[in-house]
Amino acid sequence: MNSAKPKPTPPGEVILEVKDLVQIYGKRPVLNGISFQVRKGETFVIMGGSGCGKTTLLRNLIGAQRPTSGSIHLFGEDITKISPQDLDRIRLRFGMNFQFGALFQSMTVGENIALPLQEHSQVDPSLIEMVVKMKLELVGLTGFENFKPTELSGGMRKRVGLARALALDPELVFSDEPTSGLDPVMTAVVDQLTLDSTRKIGVTAVVVSHDMTSCFRIATRLLMLGSGPRQGEVVAEGTPEEMKINPDPFLQQFLRGEADGPIPFRLSQDDYLKHLLGDG
């Protein structure tokens, strides 16, 4: 819709800056004072336990929901205060790969990927068709243009979601667990895709993941969100090397994937009994 293309952010500049982000659902703070920066060209991985608020954070970052307080500067503009028109202008500069794909069920795979191109670029249909084929090739789904999303497996849907997020060649890509549900080979393929687009083309990626192998394969920097007693705070942040030597017990338990440690996975026995007997 907008003809004047904004200047891309130069490499190394801050592209996304989050300050004191708080999101409260009912009375429960799911995010409680999150702050971090992402620079152009980085692959920033957000990890954390299930239900710790990763998707909530990402939804805030793309302007899909408003935080309770705090600010989010995306391409230099505070998207928590911006007008919807300006937000749409910024939205053309990033792509989003949803956790559950969010593919348009009534359209074919090809039409899903073509939609952003049809809506936002003036190129003619034959070229769009070609771009669609190229994007599908990128995610290893050549020849699936005419399938409906319901005819695909969960992992295939995720890859279509990624292809759609990349359709407009955005400067910044948000990806919510792009590799969960994929087999190890496909995980490696998607990771390689992230690596190629970030290292070679200079795309910035913000990726939510709890697959440790994948995290350390792609990340230039990682951030871990806390859960349980540390719900809503940043447990640790740093480069992969820094994370590995960080002594934080929360982080180390998560990295090693152990059941025992400070991360609670359920209510303790006492609470459970109380809960069961109805006075908890």
Added chain:
Amino acid sequence: MKLSLQSLLNVEGNGYGLLNVRIFGWILYGLTRRGILVPSQILAQMIRIGVQALPMASLVALSVGFILAMQSSTELGKLGADSFIPDLVSLSLMRELGPLLIAIIVVGRSGSAVAAEIGTMKVNEEIEALRVMAIPPIRYLVIPRYIALMIMLPCLTIFGNCIGLAGGWAVCAGTLGMSTSFYIMHAVQRPEVWDLYSGLIKSVVFAHILITIACYQGLNVEGGAEGVGRATTASVVYSILWIIIADALLTGLFYFVL
């Protein structure tokens, strides 16, 4: 002018009144700019929510024609006024039953489908995905359906009126021995142009009511598949309710006030 219109389209919130304002805003905006009212999208919706309702609408209209002719023949027959049956059939169809019954059929057939479809998209995060791609859901989803229905419901109504007249004819010619030419002459001569127009105005109003309620319910679905079911039911119930209320108001306006 453009700027203020655009900011109006983007006002946050999801009330029913706001949806109406946005729809009119987008249509106005679309008249000044290319690429907003897309003929192919509108045509596709006209087929899906209009043309496909044709068989059902025909069946209902035909039955209503039968009913009107049979009911009136028992009473008018007593008065020896059989010759007024065609007048009665055509007047009641054009002024009242055509627009109302066709609208109710389309509520059940297409309004519910629109509510369920948009509601499922909401649950499936597809609406969210549209927003994130900077594609306004109102423009992309609601406008084509709105325009399609505003065109198709009056068309279906005219079509239904014809079928209903044919039903009346079948009764008159088949059981009362009325000649076809007599039936047609009376059925066509008696109504005035205003009788037809008032019915069509009604059907435009009904179209607006049913499509805005269907879209509103769909866009505001909360809570998974169950929510979609609830929204679909609500869209049918509220549409029928408001269509009948609007019918009463419009009939009063057309035949008592004006």
